[in-house]
Amino acid sequence: MCYILPMRKFPLNHDELTALAKKYPTPFYLYDEKAIRENIRYFKKAFSIFPEFREYFAVKACPNPYILKVLESEGCGGDCSSLPELMLCEKTNITGQRIMFTSNDTPAEEFVYAAKLGAILNFDDITHIDFAKEALGGTLPDTVCFRYNPGPLKEGGNAIIGKPEEAKYGLTREQMIEGYKKCKAYGVKHFGLHTMVASNELNPDFFVDTARIVFDLVVDVQKECGVNIEFVDLGGGVGIPYKPGQKSVDLDYVAQGIRKLYDQKIVPAGLDPLAICFECGRPITGPYGWLVTKAIHEKHIYREYIGCDASMADLMRPGMYGAYHEVTVSGKENAPLDHTYDVTGSLCENCDKFAVERKLPKIDMGDLLIIHDAGAHGRAMGFNYNGKLRAGELLLRTDGSVVQIRRRETIEDYFATLDFTGLKDF
Ligand SMILES: *Cc1c(COP(=O)(O)O)cnc(C)c1O
Secondary structure: OOOOOOOOOOOOOHHHHHHHHHOOOOOOOEEEEHHHHHHHHHHHHHOOOOOEEEEEEHHHHHHOHHHOOOOOOOOOOHHHHHHHHHHHHOOOOOOHEEEEEOOOOOOOOHHHHHHHHHEEEEEEEOHHHHHHHHHHOOOOOOEEEEEEEEEOOOOOOOOOOHHHHHOOOEHHHHHHHHHHHHHHOOOOOOOEEEEOOOOEEEEEHHHHHHHHHHHHHHOOOHHOOOOOOOEEEOOOOEOOOOOOOOOOOOHHHHHHHHHHHHHHHOOOOOOOOOEEOOOOOOOHHHEEEEEEEEEEEEEEEOOEEEOOOOOOOOOOHHHHHHOOOOHHHHHHHOOOOOOOEEEEEOOOOOOOOEEEEEEOOOOOOOOOOOOOOOOOOOHHOOOOHOOOHHHHHHEOOOOOOEEEOOOOOOHHHHHHOHHHHHHHHO
């Protein structure tokens, strides 16, 4: 079975996109509902070889209630780490144990809100047990989870997440053991174990290896604490092929590799059924969202520049991590790549470039540029530096219609936190 979906193609032809840009001025994000649905079904099918599989969509990757609603209807839960993210889940009917609250450095009121929704509290530190208990009036929920940081046990890491032993997240092994004992003594009945040590990882063996570390700890916790863990959450971090020639993570291979370990370690320990969970964002919506922007300036100095009406404030990844995003020019998909451009936004920061020395077809003013794989950690990471207003979001429905699921920001939004009336007597 093949889980590598050839679905990255932009879903509108040149005439359709031109008509859409007349109705909704650029820049805008466009998401493809059909592709998102097909993709999540593939994802779930790959892991259907486990007694129970749950995907908690990482809300931070694409915090739009319409996208969440699509995923909710496909059976996904939500992974949250802030009050607004919890509220987004609540508004889209994702409540109770369909919410994984994987927060860190958590304010007391957020534990309270999460517990009120019946969310699973995933503690990031040993001290959060008593901190949350006190915030909750002395009683912890029936179910809790701990985030494990394997430290030097796990090699890897990258520019996005860092090495485990340098990462601020999670508990050490000794703290995990102590944490389960403590919560058991406090009357907690159901337990989970979480880890997330990758970001945008394309090597499938990485996830199998992470499962091995987690399963070993699950068995140790049973022996040392008398606690039977009922679910493991392997976090997010499943990468997507941003660059041409990169390969998607073969989820079928990952699932089967984890299943083998499950049969070796979990079943003999009498811990079957153990639910397998992920909290992926990037591979769920990333390839199925695009930032559409218009070329409004060209400039010829030491390099050739194309200036767009979108900026790094709409899509920060290239500027922040030097991340690669494929750029295509609508209507020129088959034209020769005989020009070399830096494709820029208007921020007063030289890193505001969607592409650097990229081979592209000749770009004319007014051309619509499509920035690919922007459906996760795209609009969500936007900001207002330099007085930039963030792009809106459109959803291509399964019937081919397009709905606006978030309008573009206005000057009023930008000024909303200011009260100019005070200036008069200032
Ligand atoms: C960011 C994050 C995720 C999602 O990561 P992706 O790379 O988008 O899959 C999941 N869990 C936690 C705790 C995160 O911080």
